[in-house]
Amino acid sequence: MTGTARESGAGFAHARQIADAVLFEGYVLYPYRASAAKNRLRWQFGVLAPPRYGADSGEHSHQRTECVMEPRPGDRLAVELRFLRLQRRTVQQACGNGAFRTVEELELADRVLVPWDEGIEERIELSIPTEELTEREVVREFDLAAGEEMELLTRDGAVAGRLLRRREQARGRLRITVRDVPGPYRAQRLTVLVENTSPWAPPPGTRREAALARALVSAHLLLGLERGSFLSPTDPPQWAAQEVRACRNEHTWPVLAGPPGSAGVLLSSPIILEDHPHIAPESPGALYDATEIDEILALRTAALTEREKREARGTDERAGAVIDLADSMPPEILERLHGAVRGLRELTDPAPRAEHPWWDPGNDPQVDPARDRVMIDGRPVGAGSRVRLRPGRRRTDAQDLFLHGRTALVEAVLQDVDGSVHLAVTVDDDPGADLWRAQGRYRYFQPDEVTVLEGA
Incomplete structure (x- = not known):
């Protein structure tokens, strides 16, 4: 199971931009500080929790994607599961003689460090000949081991403290099946089941934070065919409409994700999207807060106090990148964020225009x-x-x-x-x-x- 199946093509690259936005949506919200109330309740999208915790809490432990595809002879299916894995960060201050104590805050020259849960991107990739899928179910188990890291912090050349980072074990499974679709074309219904298979048994009263450390967060799928195509899950051709309606998607929403007019890549997202979603060309970079307008967000971020900016930089590297982006944004980029005209027409043109919708009262x-x-x-x-x-x-x-x-x-x-x-x-x-x-x-x-x- 090797190969890339369009990963280097324009369609997969386009889909990855959207997938990145889905992966980090809500990761850290304005004002980009761990102390802000908005950043104390995190990880709301695509959370696949350990099954024993999910059974009692209402959290999901699986994600099911079904769609209709039209593979060609000799085709390959690329499957890429992407999710964030929590890395819990503890801040410790140096006490002398090599000793350290855990603190809620540690000030350095350029940042103020605080405890925080970082998100580490993980990928599980497969490339499977479509002929193999017609013969058997393909199952891929994965086991990501627990780990610890330590980073020393210095101030004026001396050790000021350290950061301890810990990751818990994360286990899961991908199950992929297909079945032929009756009809005039060589179509198949593809089913991909993503499961958290962690054996962790939470004691009574366990808080969500403990389960999140063993969860697959912001889980979503990228599916690609080397030669064939997927049918739109929301606007299929008439001959396949009944089969597409029968597809059962649980805790996810599949859409065509390549450039307009293409159908070789599908994104199954925990956020509802439309076919062929795209990043606005005016957007200067990742701001992680899609509930806000980029212009307002950039202006508000630039107006933070120096102390607030230092705390944001100490919260997360991605938050620090947003601060740097807002501080360095030239006037022409801000002007571009103010608005964009998507299309113009001549209002004084006497010729009748066929593009008026039939429900337009002015027409x-x-x-x-x-x-x-x-x-x-x-x-x-x-x-x-x-x-x-x-x-x-x-x-x-x-x-x-x-x-x-x-x-x-x-x-x-x-x-x-x-x-x-x-x-x-x-x-x-x-x-x-x-x-x-x-x-x-x-x-x-x-x-x-x-x-x-x-x-x-």
Whole structure:
């Protein structure tokens, strides 16, 4: 089982960029310090815990990927399991005479070191002739031994302390099977099961941190065919739609991961993605916090105090790299992060444009939100009408319920693609009404959620 199966090709390289983002998503969040509350509850995606701990805690111990592929004669399937393995770091201060004591913080010239769980990337790789898969189940066991490391720290030429790093044993198994798919084409359903097989038996009351040390964290799969292709798990061809729907994926989400138009690589991710995901070209580097906008994140990071930056550098090398990136980012990169125009068209071009979606109100001469009317209690209501709000509990949110009984001005009558009618309104006495109106932002209610005011 050797070979690389497209690993050196553009498709696999493209997929690896996305896989790296998945692997380290949420690894260390702004403000990139171990002391921040956001960084005290970590490892939320793709955690495969030891089975005996998972049975009692609700954590998963396996991950199942199923998809439909079309291998060609003589094809090879590349399977790459990637995950993080926790490495627990302890900080110790030198006490003289070769002795050390464990501390919560150790200050050096360029960083402030604190205890932290580092993530070490692990890969389990296979390359299998597809003919072998039709004959038998392929099973690959792996056993990563426990280990310890020590790093001495110096200050002004003298030993100031040391870092102790410890990794627990991690064991797992890959099970790969295929079965032929009935139909006009040579297709097969591929099943890859990833299991944590750790024999560790946690005592009662064991905390999650102890189990994480023996877990496969951010576990995901890269699958590649040398010559064949995978069918899209979300948009398959009609002849295979039923077979694709029958695929059972547990705790993972498979998507085509090569460049648009390719189908030779599939990524099975613990995060929901779309086919052919890609990293925004404006992104200057890994920031590990996809819930934030890169521009805001870079500006906030650059504004941290020097003490906060030193603590971030002492938290993790990756956090330190983010600090250095924010500090060295030139103005043209920041300007690029401010926004990007994905496409332009000439607004004054009189020629009809076929790209308008069929539901675009501006492309339908029979729709005019500013003049359309809807009948409420036998009276026509439209832009300029005044109503009293009576939000319905069955389809509104708590914020709208606060407006019960308030009066409002109807700004437009709108219809959605399902034919439902909505009234866009601004609430009377709302100090921001003029601003909302200028921006075209309103509150929306259905006709049976308002009553028409007398004399309106």
